[in-house]
Amino acid sequence: AQSVTQLGSHVSVSEGALVLLRCNYSSSVPPYLFWYVQYPNQGLQLLLKYTSAATLVKGINGFEAEFKKSETSFHLTKPSAHMSDAAEYFCAVRSYNQGGKLIFGQGTELSVKP
């Protein structure tokens, strides 16, 4: 079975500091991995996705993630945090054999201090 684990339910950084949100996956087949962002009282917006084309994936708003098979990780980073980055972030893996459903991690709330 596929699964995703996000380490840290809450991460706090200062404005301008590096953002690092951790995601580890479990999958017996090459995974399709996603990062979504959810701003307060809004839906989920795709930040970026890994579909085996390149291990370093660049997304919107300056975010990027690196797929590391040896570490079964897909951590999300941004060099310099902005106040507007404060939100909930979800890592997800797409199921291969169950209708393509997304299996989500527990989410990480990012706070940005001025």
Place this chain on the structure above:
Amino acid sequence: DTAVSQTPKYLVTQMGNDKSIKCEQNLGHDTMYWYKQDSKKFLKIMFSYNNKELIINETVPNRFSPKSPDKAHLNLHINSLELGDSAVYFCASSLSGPTQETQYFGPGTRLLVL
């Protein structure tokens, strides 16, 4: 133009009532989903339809009945509402086949059962 829309955005109702949530997408997708986000922000698939055919039913109580009148619409009807049904319900859509990668989410319907 909103890609995936849901109505209503907020729904407050009494225990035991029956209610419906509507979802429409104008992306030309053939697969639609319902996800439930609980109070801890955990997201889990409920249903998925492909070309109006049910393909995922994730052990959801039979008080929940999805209906897809056409590829662009997926509605969720809930009978005999219970306190535990209080959550945010997200509709999503995607293409099926090899490009079934990105799921686009609606803004969510915040259901509160009193």
